[in-house]
Amino acid sequence: MLIYKVLRAEEWADLASTGQIAGAPVDLADGFIHFSTADQVAETLAKHFAGAADLVICACHTDDLGADLKWEPSRGGALFPHLYRALRLKEVRWQEGLVMAGGQHVLPDRVE
Structure with a gap:
């Protein structure tokens, strides 16, 4: 199953150049890296990244992340x-810059 991490361009650049990232400031504060499923990522963008430009969506397969990936209740108990742990560049299956249309982020067609 693919899950998704939204990064700001500078966070993606850090991951691409160093090979791993401990996460965005919210991830560091919470002690884990937040991901979303395909069904959750649009709401994540609207709630936490509204109007933000220069975002990158990264797709990772749950099998690649191993036992350090936990499924925990959050918004509305979902x-x-x-x-x-840190996210490794080799675990990113694909990444793509997000574009805005009508004030909203447009998810790539390959978000499944």
């Missing part, structure tokens, strides 16, 4: 994937 289970969200949380990674309790």
Whole structure:
């Protein structure tokens, strides 16, 4: 199953150059890296990244993240994937910059 991490361009650049990232400031504060499923990512964008430009969506397969990936209740009790370690560049299956249309982020067609 693919899950998704939204990064700001500078966070993606850090991941691409160093090979791993401990996460965005919210991830560091919470002690884990926040991911979303395909069904959750649009709401995540609207709630936490409204109007933000220069975002990158990264797709990771749950099998690649191993036992450090935990499914925990969050918004409305829904289970969200949380990674309790750094994300490694080699675990990113694909990444793509997000575009805005009508004031909203447009998800790539390959978000499944």
